[in-house]
Amino acid sequence: MHALVVETPDGRVRRDPNVQVRGSGGMVPDDAEVVVVREPLRSEATSSGLTLTGTWAGAPAPTVLAYLR
Template sequence: MAILHQATLTPTKAELIAAWLPGQSWFDGDAPLVTPGGAYRFDDPAGEVGIESHIVHVGGRVVHVPLTYRGAELDGAEAFLVGTMEHSVLGTRWVYDAIGDPVYRAELVRVIAEADTQVDLFVETPDGPVRRDPNMQVRGSGGVVPDDAEIVVVREPLRDTAPSSGLTLTGTWAGASAPTVLAYLR
């Protein structure tokens, strides 16, 4: 279960992604306008790291951007730092490309192996948590994962080639009604 705060973020998630995308080797072009298309969350078993993956629209392209949010810098992960943001409730958050975060990698493998889904979302209100309907659905395929499995995040899920079966995480969102591979293990 993810508890979402009614908070102000500076910069916004879309602004942070827009500034970061052009510097990525797998992304060609500019990202002057990033429009959110959907998001899903996983839980950190220790409750310390926020894990949220975004589907964003960028100039006619659909891009999958998994992020982690931390209350302190992640040692050795400078190459994966997307940036920092100010969260009006939690303070400064260090935002990472999740593929470089061991908490995300472990949770993604678990979700795929156990055929699990995203967590339920609850918004914190003065009257207590209120459930929020997700704008995206994801599911792991299930299966036995070798210890040396490589994680592949599909960055452009409607364009990139990805296996249609095997150890996968698939998702649906507005504009992609059929399950689309978002990550897989090889």
């Protein structure tokens, strides 16, 4: 697991990462459109096909962050 470095008014601070992101894998078609889910917990995003999901405190179940259409 990699450390997370965050810029703060006092400079860079190293923190333990609290997010896990996973891709569904597979080949991406040349004509695929990437859809970024701007509000993952408020949107009803598709989970079919190729997706990028994440989990974090408060969202322990995989949540769709982006998908191909």
